[in-house]
Amino acid sequence: MKISVIGCGYLGAVHAASMAELGHEVIGIDVDPAKVGALSEGRAPFFEPGLPEILIAGVQSGRLRFSTDIADAAGAAVHFVAVGTPQRGGSYAADLRFVDAAIDGLLPHLADGDLVAGKSTVPVGTAARIAERIAGSGTGAMLAWNPEFLREGFAVKDTITPDRLVYGLPPESEAAERARDLLDEVYATALAAGTPLVTTDYATAELVKVSANAFLATKISFINAMAEIAEVTGADVTQLADAIGFDARIGRRFLGAGAGFGGGCLPKDIRAFTARAEELGRGESVAFLKEVDAINLRRRQRVVDLAVEALDGQPYGKRVAVLGLAFKPFSDDIRDSPALDVAVRLKGLGAEVVATDPEAIANSRRIHPQLDYVEDVSDALEGADLVVLVTEWNEYRHMDPAFAGARVKRKVVIDGRNCLDAVGWRADGWEYHGLGRP
Numbered sequence: 001m002k003i004s005v006i007g008c009g010y011l012g013a014v015h016a017a018s019m020a021e022l023g024h025e026v027i028g029i030d031v032d033p034a035k036v037g038a039l040s041e042g043r044a045p046f047f048e049p050g051l052p053e054i055l056i057a058g059v060q061s062g063r064l065r066f067s068t069d070i071a072d073a074a075g076a077a078v079h080f081v082a083v084g085t086p087q088r089g090g091s092y093a094a095d096l097r098f099v100d101a102a103i104d105g106l107l108p109h110l111a112d113g114d115l116v117a118g119k120s121t122v123p124v125g126t127a128a129r130i131a132e133r134i135a136g137s138g139t140g141a142m143l144a145w146n147p148e149f150l151r152e153g154f155a156v157k158d159t160i161t162p163d164r165l166v167y168g169l170p171p172e173s174e175a176a177e178r179a180r181d182l183l184d185e186v187y188a189t190a191l192a193a194g195t196p197l198v199t200t201d202y203a204t205a206e207l208v209k210v211s212a213n214a215f216l217a218t219k220i221s222f223i224n225a226m227a228e229i230a231e232v233t234g235a236d237v238t239q240l241a242d243a244i245g246f247d248a249r250i251g252r253r254f255l256g257a258g259a260g261f262g263g264g265c266l267p268k269d270i271r272a273f274t275a276r277a278e279e280l281g282r283g284e285s286v287a288f289l290k291e292v293d294a295i296n297l298r299r300r301q302r303v304v305d306l307a308v309e310a311l312d313g314q315p316y317g318k319r320v321a322v323l324g325l326a327f328k329p330f331s332d333d334i335r336d337s338p339a340l341d342v343a344v345r346l347k348g349l350g351a352e353v354v355a356t357d358p359e360a361i362a363n364s365r366r367i368h369p370q371l372d373y374v375e376d377v378s379d380a381l382e383g384a385d386l387v388v389l390v391t392e393w394n395e396y397r398h399m400d401p402a403f404a405g406a407r408v409k410r411k412v413v414i415d416g417r418n419c420l421d422a423v424g425w426r427a428d429g430w431e432y433h434g435l436g437r438p
């Protein structure tokens with residue numbers, strides 16, 4: 001099947017390459033010539049495990065092409081819109097200008113029976129508005145909303161073998177049937193493997209996406225709120241999470257207390273959801289998401305406060321090794337990263353911050369050139385008065401405390417992700433501080 005993907009950022013590049021991997025003929029469109037250039041040569045513009053392999057395979061097979069010219073989308077049966085919806089400047093609302101520009105660009109190239117399939121995360125009500133524009137264009141094209149649930153670091157796997165598919169279909173039954181058939185053809189492999197499918201209306205499909213992320217954010221902030229209580233009671237939040245997580249209704253996943261959530265999705269999505277609910281006169285219904293956001297942001301400050309305490313209230317001139325910059329492991333993404341935020345705040349307090357990360361140094365240096373970056377973790381540890389672990393890369397979580405101890409000046413560690421073996425580190429003579437742990 002011929003497919004176009006408008007927007008080749010994280011979502012679009014992975015989607016385009018994955019669709020080609022599934023045997024479709026794909027054209028990816030992006031306004032950024034550098035990105036299109038890299039992708040056309042089979043190079044991923046960001047770090048994502050498994051993506052380089054399927055990009056190269058797709059480009060070499062001739063099934064995967066990229067272009068800056070949206071006219072090249074003509075002839076595709078399904079056009080995926082995968083552009084970004086960042087937080088609007090000066091507001092919590094989503095900025096929809098890229099979605100609108102993608103539709104503007106696409107309209108002159110649509111043919112009768114084409115399907116425009118929205119993948120971007122949008123405020124509820126957007127799809128209905130776009131559907132009206134498409135209907136008004138007289139092209140005979142249709143719209144579906146088909147949200148994406150991929151996780152960075154597992155994006156290829158999540159696209160090729162998703163845990164569920166959601167189709168938000170047009171209200172008219174004939175158009176809905178045609179749209180569904182086209183999406184079924186796109187996702188034939190996943191459907192044949194028994195992937196659950198929910199077919200619904202536009203509003204539900206849009207809400208599925210934001211409510212899933214709001215729920216995940218709430219789960220993380222819930223356990224971080226328990227960490228705050230644990231801190232004044234001497235309880236251990238990781239044991240608490242283990243114990244409540246055994247209840248299948250609760251589950252242990254996303255109960256990792258620590259420096260909190262970041263990235264390009266959870267923080268902006270809960271804010272945009274709040275803004276949209278307020279527009280709809282239902283601000284009260286999701287007012288708790290403001291608390292979720294506030295708890296989350298407090299945890300970064302908690303890591304900084306612990307660091308200052310561990311430095312006897314005198315961070316100025318102290319050498320602090322910050323392990324991790326990406327918002328989570330297996331990613332080079334530093335958008336709203338708690339790790340980078342902690343590094344910058346410590347630097348702002350006068351500490352001599354030496355930061356490291358297996359993948360995210362180049363991105364971090366671009367926006368925060370004031371920090372010292374080293375590639376090698378042992379260089380970061382050398383002479384450190386304090387070690388702060390803020391992204392749980394495997395090489396940090398499995399680090400030998402004796403190896404680290406041989407390099408630092410003082411054996412003091414703050415485990416901002418509660419991922420180290422506290423007993424083992426303490427046994428090796430380290431002063432260990434977790435979050436929400438005695």
Ligand code: UGA
Pocket residue numbers: 121148149150151152153213216220253254255256257258259260261262263264265266327328
């Ligand atoms: C998130 C969702 O998990 C995906 O399902 C969704 O498709 C995606 O957003 C999106 O909207 O595109 P992602 O941003 O890749 O995916 O990251 P997550 O794995 O959800 O992690 C988000 C943050 O939460 C990270 O900073 C992570 O360190 C933090 N986290 C996660 C915790 O602090 N504790 C946990 O227990 C789990």
